[in-house]
Amino acid sequence: MSNDSDKPNNKAEKPRRSQLSYGKLDKDGFIHRSWMKAQGYPDHVFDGRPIIGICNTWSEITPCNSGLREIAEYVKRGIWEAGGVPLEFPVTSLGETQMRPTAMLFRNLLAMDVEESIRGNPIDGVVLLGGCDKTTPGQLMGAASVNLPTIVVSSGPMLNGKFRGRDIGSGTDVWKFSEAVRAGEMSQEDFIAAESGMSRSRGVCMTMGTASTVSNLVEAMGLCLPYNGSIPAVDARRQAMAHMSGREIVRLVRDDVRMKDIVTKDSLINAIKVNAAVGGSTNTVMHLLALAGRLEIDLQLEDFDRYSRDLPLLVDLMPSGRFLMEDYHYAGGLPAVMKKIAGFLELSAATVSGVSLGEQIEHAECYNDDVIRDIDNPVKENSGIWVLRGNLCPQGAIIKPNAASPELLNHTGRAVVFESIEDYHARKDLPELDIDEHCIMVLKGCGPKGYPGMPEVGNMALPKKLLEKGIKDMLRISDARMSGTAFGSVILHVAPEASAGGPLAVVRDGDLIEFNGEARSLNLKISDDELQARLEVWHANKPAPTYHRGYAKLYVDTVLQADQGADLDFLVGGSGDEVSRESH
Numbered sequence: 001m002s003n004d005s006d007k008p009n010n011k012a013e014k015p016r017r018s019q020l021s022y023g024k025l026d027k028d029g030f031i032h033r034s035w036m037k038a039q040g041y042p043d044h045v046f047d048g049r050p051i052i053g054i055c056n057t058w059s060e061i062t063p064c065n066s067g068l069r070e071i072a073e074y075v076k077r078g079i080w081e082a083g084g085v086p087l088e089f090p091v092t093s094l095g096e097t098q099m100r101p102t103a104m105l106f107r108n109l110l111a112m113d114v115e116e117s118i119r120g121n122p123i124d125g126v127v128l129l130g131g132c133d134k135t136t137p138g139q140l141m142g143a144a145s146v147n148l149p150t151i152v153v154s155s156g157p158m159l160n161g162k163f164r165g166r167d168i169g170s171g172t173d174v175w176k177f178s179e180a181v182r183a184g185e186m187s188q189e190d191f192i193a194a195e196s197g198m199s200r201s202r203g204v205c206m207t208m209g210t211a212s213t214v215s216n217l218v219e220a221m222g223l224c225l226p227y228n229g230s231i232p233a234v235d236a237r238r239q240a241m242a243h244m245s246g247r248e249i250v251r252l253v254r255d256d257v258r259m260k261d262i263v264t265k266d267s268l269i270n271a272i273k274v275n276a277a278v279g280g281s282t283n284t285v286m287h288l289l290a291l292a293g294r295l296e297i298d299l300q301l302e303d304f305d306r307y308s309r310d311l312p313l314l315v316d317l318m319p320s321g322r323f324l325m326e327d328y329h330y331a332g333g334l335p336a337v338m339k340k341i342a343g344f345l346e347l348s349a350a351t352v353s354g355v356s357l358g359e360q361i362e363h364a365e366c367y368n369d370d371v372i373r374d375i376d377n378p379v380k381e382n383s384g385i386w387v388l389r390g391n392l393c394p395q396g397a398i399i400k401p402n403a404a405s406p407e408l409l410n411h412t413g414r415a416v417v418f419e420s421i422e423d424y425h426a427r428k429d430l431p432e433l434d435i436d437e438h439c440i441m442v443l444k445g446c447g448p449k450g451y452p453g454m455p456e457v458g459n460m461a462l463p464k465k466l467l468e469k470g471i472k473d474m475l476r477i478s479d480a481r482m483s484g485t486a487f488g489s490v491i492l493h494v495a496p497e498a499s500a501g502g503p504l505a506v507v508r509d510g511d512l513i514e515f516n517g518e519a520r521s522l523n524l525k526i527s528d529d530e531l532q533a534r535l536e537v538w539h540a541n542k543p544a545p546t547y548h549r550g551y552a553k554l555y556v557d558t559v560l561q562a563d564q565g566a567d568l569d570f571l572v573g574g575s576g577d578e579v580s581r582e583s584h
């Protein structure tokens, strides 16, 4: 690694973008430098060496990212060591477990914040520090629209949860404990006692939930150093990796290797395949579609089914399996997984390490074949995401078959309809609710526009009277999302959503719904004429908008449907990094 701080980048003859501010000898240069010197920087800091932004989502109300303030210090060590200058800046932080009505409503707001913070400031490259579910996707989307050299350092997973002598998983065991309490199998006292045992350290959920899935997909896309997806948050090796990431981003700036040089269609397809092999979250469908939109890469909803259907599920982690993220890292992490599925991957894809993906995983080893199975002994033969079509979801819907009950993957049943999440909460446990285990629970009003923000409520808990009968799973359909830590036979992301006038809006109690997983079809068993007539009535009486101001109105007015990643329509694509006008 060169330490030649005065050398401009190799590809471009023009000076670094930071020099458009700090390299000027006039009044504007004075202003840019002088106010920065208030922080104690000597003259040579502005002599043309790479200026690296550290985009930090640290927050005490985003507990999963609460270790990132310390991680930033290790990134800075690496940047200084390599001859760059680190400048840390805060952006909106989104705590999945804390924000109402749902953190997803604000993912695009974070993306706007990240995009304009990067573009507006005199930096040459950026390190994205994120972790909790929506933080990394929002940062990736924003950074993609600017396209500077970019590297990701994630929070890393919490230590394994422990309760009464056994491992418990973030989220996954919350849903199980909650249903056990409702079924009378667990006391309220034990339920509360499990809280501290579940979250024992800083870091993201230690199941293969959305956060760990996304950090693994970032690794699969080559946007971070190896093992970023698995080193525990509090393991000193994460600090060392952060240090090395600081060194790498300086090299990326010197070589002018930008985000679009790393993330290509091939790397997105690699990510889809890795998502299948690790049993990743359904939420990544939306995030990868939105990221592809920012990068102007043609990625379609069907690609998730097409590229993942032959992949085996190798990683035996909750929610699909038994183990947790600590076990996964000690077993070899993502490099070990990718080595095992190397035959499915595009190994020539680039990485921020400066080597190809194939070279990066060449010497990877697996140290525990129970946690990361061999390809001839998978957890399940076919993994991935199924993409459904039919008159109930003309623009698509998805299901994660490895989290579902096999007998429900081909099922016809009577619809029991909840018009909103409030309707569901009010009626789900009423003794008179006309429902049995063969019925299909249908939830409306939880899509991007409807809630708004598309919350993780698609895995509706079963009615109490069915839990008491010992029923553990039913087919459920909604326009909502599902937590990456959740499980069950749950059809999600129905598009168009009910609040946008999709056919889901006109499903009635007692209608028959047919789901044929093998055929990837989801149909409401009424005639076309009947469906059309119901939709006409719905449109004539559609509810008035409930948001009249602020970001939520902007979101509801402009958000795209789930099959397009739920970005705001005017944010698709990018504006690059150039800002020609001065500030004074």
Ligand code: FES
Pocket (backbone or CB within 6 Å): 064, 095, 096, 097, 131, 132, 133, 170, 203, 204, 205, 209, 211
């Ligand atoms: Fe933040 Fe799970 S709630 S990662």
